[in-house]
Amino acid sequence: xxxxxxxxxxxxxxxxxxxxxxxxxxxxxxxxxxxxxxxxxxxxxxxxxxxxxxxxxxxxxxxxxxxxxxxxxxxxxxxxxxxxxxxxxxxxxxxxxxxxxxxxxxxxxxxxxxxxxxxx
Amino acid sequence: xxxxxxxxxxxxxxxxxxxxxxxxxxxxxxxxxxxxxxxxxxxxxxxxxxxxxxxxxxxxxxxxxxxxxxxxxxxxxxxxxxxxxxxxxxxxxxxxxxxxxxxxxxxxx
Numbered sequence: 001x002x003x004x005x006x007x008x009x010x011x012x013x014x015x016x017x018x019x020x021x022x023x024x025x026x027x028x029x030x031x032x033x034x035x036x037x038x039x040x041x042x043x044x045x046x047x048x049x050x051x052x053x054x055x056x057x058x059x060x061x062x063x064x065x066x067x068x069x070x071x072x073x074x075x076x077x078x079x080x081x082x083x084x085x086x087x088x089x090x091x092x093x094x095x096x097x098x099x100x101x102x103x104x105x106x107x108x109x110x111x112x113x114x115x116x117x118x119x120x
Numbered sequence: 121x122x123x124x125x126x127x128x129x130x131x132x133x134x135x136x137x138x139x140x141x142x143x144x145x146x147x148x149x150x151x152x153x154x155x156x157x158x159x160x161x162x163x164x165x166x167x168x169x170x171x172x173x174x175x176x177x178x179x180x181x182x183x184x185x186x187x188x189x190x191x192x193x194x195x196x197x198x199x200x201x202x203x204x205x206x207x208x209x210x211x212x213x214x215x216x217x218x219x220x221x222x223x224x225x226x227x228x229x
Contacts, residue, residue: 035218045165045208047218061217095164105212106155108176110164 002026004096004111011117017084020114022096029077030054033099035107036070036081038092048094050104051079059104086118122147122211124221132229139196141224143209148189153213156185156194159223160205168207169194196226204228 007021022034035050049060051070060068069082079096094114097107123146131139143154152172157165167176169185172192182197196203209221 044222045210045220047220050218059216103215104218105153105215106167106170106210107157107165108167108170110166113164 002098002109004098004109006094006096006111006114009115009117011119012086013120014087014118016086016118017082018086018116019080019082020094020096020116022079022081022111024077024079024098027098029072030074031101033101033104034070034072034079035097035099035104036094037097037107038090038094039113040089040092043092046092047104048081050099052101053079054101083116086116088118090116091118092116121217122149122214122219124209124211124219126207126209126221126224128224129222130225130227132227133199134229135199135201137199139194139199139203139226141194141196141207141226143187143192143194143221145190145192145211145213147213149192149211149213150189151213152188152192153211154185154187154192155210155212157208157210158203158205159208160202165208199226201228 003025005023033052036048051058053072071080096111098109125144127142154172156169159165173185206223206225208223
């Protein structure tokens with residue numbers, strides 16, 4: 001069965017960087033993309049970008065460009081999210097989710113989420 | 121940016137009753153590229169509907185999606201205990217900027 005397993009909770013100080021992993025199994029990794037979505041405490045969802053596991057094309061919302069980098073490692077079927085220059089409003093649960101291979105659309109399988117807390 | 125507004129914020133219903141959830145877009149979704157998700161507190165979301173009306177595998181047929189253009193609806197015909205959750209719509213008409221609605225909580229009356 002399709003599974004996305006994410007790395008564990010992180011606590012970071014403002015200005016630091018964080019890198020979250022998302023290991024996929026149960027499907028052909030390079031036939032899909034991965035989107036990342038975050039949910040601040042008690043809030044709704046914010047899409048923070050997409051990467052194709054086929055060709056590593058990416059699409060980031062303008063709001064986060066310059067602070068976010070997504071990557072994949074097809075040898076381990078793992079996707080990564082790096083977020084730099086962290087701010088307190090980056091505090092959220094970050095989810096990876098399986099998406100289409102050529103562009104971001106909707107998300108049919110989700111990871112369990114990774115809580116990132118940014119606090120001095 | 122396509123903004124999605126969900127209503128109501130909260131629906132208080134009893135098991136066995138039907139639920140109607142609304143999602144309105146501030147721009148026309150010409151391809152009806154709208155999805156619905158269910159989130160139980162403490163869990164990751166689950167995809168229910170894509171393309172406004174197509175149910176994903178393993179989703180019970182008491183869930184149905186409808187609508188077009190700017191107005192979309194998720195209907196739950198008879199609420200089961202496991203259906204009490206928060207529901208979100210999401211548009212993918214603009215693939216460069218995917219957006220979600222604010223959610224509707226379906227709670228037990």
